[in-house]
Amino acid sequence: MSLRLGRFGLQESASAVGLAALVSGTFSLNVGETFARGNVCYMATAAGALLGLGMLRFLGGAMERRGCRDLGDLLSGGLGPLLALPLVLALVLAGALPLLRFAVAMERYIFVEADYVPIVLYLLGVLLPLVLSGMECVARMAKLLLIPGALALGLTLLLAAPAFRLSHLYPLFSPGFSAFWDQTREALLRFLPPGVALYVAGRGCQGQKHTVDGVRRGLLLGGAGATLMQLGLGLTFFGPDMAALSSPVFCMTMAARQERLGLRLDVLVLFLWVMTGLVAVAFYTYGASLLLCRVTGVEDIRPVGALLSLLAAGLALLFTFDAEPVQSLVRWIYRQGYLLLLVPLGLVLGRSMLLGGGR
Amino acid sequence: MKLFETIGRKLRFDEPDGRFELLETEAGQPSFFHGQNQPPVPEMRDERPVPRRLKESRRWLAAAFFTEVNTDLILRAFRLCGSVDALAVFLNGMADGEEISDFILKQAMAAPRPTRGQNLVDYALHQVFSLQEAERTDRWAQVVSAILEGRTAVLLEGAGEAVLLDTRGYAGRGVGTAQNESTVIGPSEAFHENLRISITLLRRILRRTDFVCEFRDLGSQNNVKIALCYLGGVCSEALLGEIKRRLARVKPDLLLSAGTLGQRIEDRPWSPVPQTLLTERPDRAAQAVMAGKAVILVEGSPQALILPVTLWGLLLTPEDSYLRRPAGTILRFVRLFGAAVSVFLPAYFLALAYHHQGLLSSDILSTVIASRRLVFLPMGAEMVFLLLVFQLVREAGVRVPGAVGQTVGIIGGLILGQAAVSANFVSTVALIIVALTGLGNFVIPNYDLQIAVAHYRVALCLLALLGGLLGLACGIMVALILLADQKSFGVPFLAPYAPKTVARESLLFRGDIRGQGRTQDDLNGEAGL
Numbered sequence: 005m006s007l008r009l010g011r012f013g014l015q016e017s018a019s020a021v022g023l024a025a026l027v028s029g030t031f032s033l034n035v036g037e038t039f040a041r042g043n044v045c046y047m048a049t050a051a052g053a054l055l056g057l058g059m060l061r062f063l064g065g066a067m068e069r070r071g072c073r074d075l076g077d078l079l080s081g082g083l084g085p086l087l088a089l090p091l092v093l094a095l096v097l098a099g100a101l102p103l104l105r106f107a108v109a110m111e112r113y114i115f116v117e118a119d120y121v122p123i124v125l126y127l128l129g130v131l132l133p134l135v136l137s138g139m140e141c142v143a144r145m146a147k148l149l150l151i152p153g154a155l156a157l158g159l160t161l162l163l164a165a166p167a168f169r170l171s172h173l174y175p176l177f178s179p180g181f182s183a184f185w186d187q188t189r190e191a192l193l194r195f196l197p198p199g200v201a202l203y204v205a206g207r208g209c210q211g212q213k214h215t216v217d218g219v220r221r222g223l224l225l226g227g228a229g230a231t232l233m234q235l236g237l238g239l240t241f242f243g244p245d246m247a248a249l250s251s252p253v254f255c256m257t258m259a260a261r262q263e264r265l266g267l268r269l270d271v272l273v274l275f276l277w278v279m280t281g282l283v284a285v286a287f288y289t290y291g292a293s294l295l296l297c298r299v300t301g302v303e304d305i306r307p308v309g310a311l312l313s314l315l316a317a318g319l320a321l322l323f324t325f326d327a328e329p330v331q332s333l334v335r336w337i338y339r340q341g342y343l344l345l346l347v348p349l350g351l352v353l354g355r356s357m358l359l360g361g362g363r
Numbered sequence: 364m365k366l367f368e369t370i371g372r373k374l375r376f377d378e379p380d381g382r383f384e385l386l387e388t389e390a391g392q393p394s395f396f397h398g399q400n401q402p403p404v405p406e407m408r409d410e411r412p413v414p415r416r417l418k419e420s421r422r423w424l425a426a427a428f429f430t431e432v433n434t435d436l437i438l439r440a441f442r443l444c445g446s447v448d449a450l451a452v453f454l455n456g457m458a459d460g461e462e463i464s465d466f467i468l469k470q471a472m473a474a475p476r477p478t479r480g481q482n483l484v485d486y487a488l489h490q491v492f493s494l495q496e497a498e499r500t501d502r503w504a505q506v507v508s509a510i511l512e513g514r515t516a517v518l519l520e521g522a523g524e525a526v527l528l529d530t531r532g533y534a535g536r537g538v539g540t541a542q543n544e545s546t547v548i549g550p551s552e553a554f555h556e557n558l559r560i561s562i563t564l565l566r567r568i569l570r571r572t573d574f575v576c577e578f579r580d581l582g583s584q585n586n587v588k589i590a591l592c593y594l595g596g597v598c599s600e601a602l603l604g605e606i607k608r609r610l611a612r613v614k615p616d617l618l619l620s621a622g623t624l625g626q627r628i629e630d631r632p633w634s635p636v637p638q639t640l641l642t643e644r645p646d647r648a649a650q651a652v653m654a655g656k657a658v659i660l661v662e663g664s665p666q667a668l669i670l671p672v673t674l675w676g677l678l679l680t681p682e683d684s685y686l687r688r689p690a691g692t693i694l695r696f697v698r699l700f701g702a703a704v705s706v707f708l709p710a711y712f713l714a715l716a717y718h719h720q721g722l723l724s725s726d727i728l729s730t731v732i733a734s735r736r737l738v739f740l741p742m743g744a745e746m747v748f749l750l751l752v753f754q755l756v757r758e759a760g761v762r763v764p765g766a767v768g769q770t771v772g773i774i775g776g777l778i779l780g781q782a783a784v785s786a787n788f789v790s791t792v793a794l795i796i797v798a799l800t801g802l803g804n805f806v807i808p809n810y811d812l813q814i815a816v817a818h819y820r821v822a823l824c825l826l827a828l829l830g831g832l833l834g835l836a837c838g839i840m841v842a843l844i845l846l847a848d849q850k851s852f853g854v855p856f857l858a859p860y861a862p863k864t865v866a867r868e869s870l871l872f873r874g875d876i877r878g879q880g881r882t883q884d885d886l887n888g889e890a891g892l
Contacts, residue, residue, distance in 0.1 A: 015863045110833065114719070126833050130840040137848045144847040147861040268722045275836045282840060 010140020021222025029230020052191020053227025459532025718831025
């Protein structure tokens with residue numbers, strides 16, 4: 005058995021979940037559609053994080069009651085392996101979406117003469133060894149990059165602060181409650197995967213209590229960070245204006261552009277985000293690989309990890325195409341992608357409630 | 364064939380995960396080719412007993428030491444108490460001649476006859492030879508080994524046993540001062556090639572009953588002795604077990620230094636970053652022992668091997684604790700800043716100059732352009748060339764002895780640099796960057812780490828040339844992955860930060876000296892001090 009799980013503790017678990025939630029919550033959203041309907045995204049982000057946390061608590065509780073050490077255990081037997089497949093796909097998509105955002109930001113603003121392929125290949129050059137190194141390494145990297153992640157968040161807000169206008173938030177709730185609810189549901193695609201990935205790797209965490217605690221603390225931390233970022237975006241740009249931007253976070257750092265220390269910090273901040281984001285992508289990809297290994301009985305995660313890393317990078321590349329079928333698929337993922345998580349998890353929860361405690 | 368086996372092993376899907384986990388299992392089969400993963404080599408020990416007849420002993424000695432041509436082995440025949448034929452065997456130059464004359468030969472010849480029925484070897488051991496270290500043995504291999512160490516073996520006719528007497532007295536230098544880890548404040552003594560002296564230096568600092576020195580014959584072809592030193596009851600049993608397991612599996616053909624041994628027992632021999640710490644300072648080794656680590660001393664090597672080690676341990680110096688707290692803290696910050704400059708500055712500059720000129724202010728950009736006006740080398744080639752020249756000057760300075768080495772450094776640094784700028788070979792900006800990089804490199808206290816950083820810096824420069832800041836970010840990430848995935852004898856290399864351990868010291872700030880010498884949580888020490 006070579007699943008490269010290793011062992012990791014509470015701080016590392018919480019860091020992995022926190023970084024993943026922060027990166028997904030900040031980057032994995034359909035800018036055009038989300039902001040075209042007004043500026044409720046920061047509220048929907050907070051609500052989505054709390055809703056996701058509640059669902060993950062249920063899931064953690066079900067795992068505890070059934071005596072399962074990880075999600076793979078809970079999905080074993082019956083239709084479990086079949087239900088795992090949409091979860092694997094959702095985790096891969098959760099990894100592919102930030103990759104897409106980073107590739108787009110770099111192609112549009114940094115390497116304007118470059119193509120998407122070399123940019124994604126560079127990112128893959130980090131993603132592949134990180135996934136193959138295993139969960140212990142991913143968790144340690146998350147702990148290491150927690151400070152750069154916090155720095156990226158703080159610097160982004162700091163750089164954009166001069167451009168903040170309270171009037172940009174007006175009118176509050178203009179699209180109405182339905183838009184808020186739609187965006188909250190969509191946010192589940194951002195906040196469920198971090199918890200699911202940690203539950204999949206729960207066997208490596210030192211104690212089940214730490215797994216559940218790691219999800220709780222990480223999601224609260226990452227959710228708060230993502231909400232702050234969305235609020236910062238809302239304060240920087242007027243909603244409908246933002247819909248036209250391909251990389252609002254990067255544009256936000258440039259909104260009040262000024263030379264600091266003789267350097268432009270906005271580009272450096274983007275690379276801090278990229279470094280942090282790669283750990284989050286690796287976390288999702290490792291989680292997807294491990295889940296696939298668990299339900300299919302493959303005993304070596306390396307070929308699966310390599311394939312899913314390639315798949316995540318390939319999907320990120322595919323989503324950059326402007327062809328209508330591709331873009332409608334992307335829109336569907338952003339809008340309905342949460343169903344890939346919600347349906348199987350709901351069924352698993354339902355089954356565990358019917359079966360009661362003990363395996 | 365071996366290559367195919369290796370490839371096959373790598374590609375096999377059911378290969379077990381063999382990475383060693385402290386306190387978890389020792390049954391792992393790590394997936395690299397050398398070191399502790401080789402199966403144990405069967406012992407080929409000489410099990411013969413000591414012959415009863417002196418004639419037979421002479422024959423065996425002649426065969427073992429080629430005495431017909433090898434005149435180093437001295438076979439001094441004499442009569443114990445004037446009646447029993449005996450033979451004193453020792454290596455010329457390894458044993459102290461005066462001790463042999465005064466305390467073995469003179470006393471043996473003048474001793475009264477033993478009483479009837481008294482065991483001859485017992486009598487010689489307890490009533491004749493007045494040397495402080497003496498033992499008896501009936502194993503021939505032990506006799507040969509003792510002679511090779513510089514001891515004297517006394518063989519008695521008809522006894523079937525030998526008396527081994529400690530007469531080691533070979534020439535050696537006195538205890539010197541630390542050359543490569545010099546400090547302004549604190550002790551200056553350095554370890555010695557003589558294992559005994561090195562242990563004495565440690566014992567002078569660690570005056571504790573639980574300070575254990577386990578002697579081991581490593582089984583190399585040059586029969587080197589090593590000493591495994593630790594605090595009994597403090598150093599983790601699992602750690603000791605793992606060290607001994609690895610030592611038992613290593614059978615080097617030739618072992619000349621502690622550095623060679625370190626490479627054979629570390630987790631990843633191919634990693635550029637050292638996983639053991641070589642030190643020439645007894646105070647540093649003693650501090651490690653007090654913290655629950657183990658130290659290996661090798662006969663003939665004036666360095667100690669500290670294990671396990673973390674990245675943080677490689678970046679600290681003993682002087683941190685000798686200085687006052689604020690000064691120690693500032694020193695740490697300066698060192699970390701220097702190390703960061705050394706690693707990132709050239710690559711960062713190249714990335715900005717090649718791919719992201721927009722990130723530089725117009726003032727900086729115009730300065731760079733002005734300095735490069737007549738330089739014909741492309742900037743990337745210029746930087747890599749200067750980095751290589753710096754390594755050249757450094758190597759030359761290290762290899763050339765004493766004051767001449769310093770002169771080489773000055774000539775290389777000042778005259779060559781000035782001449783290169785005047786000849787429009789390199790720009791002043793690049794020269795300043797490489798000089799700063801070099802200075803930063805020297806503040807890294809560990810020599811192995813300095814070399815690793817120097818190589819990594821060139822790799823980062825190439826990545827920055829190819830991919831700008833993206834290449835640089837990817838290079839940093841890959842290095843972090845390697846470090847995060849690395850372990851030293853089961854201890855995560857980035858502990859105590861990642862993973863965080865409970866009883867960690869303050870990383871950036873110099874902590875209270877009252878906390879020094881406490882066992883570290885990441886070592887899984889069995890008892891706090």
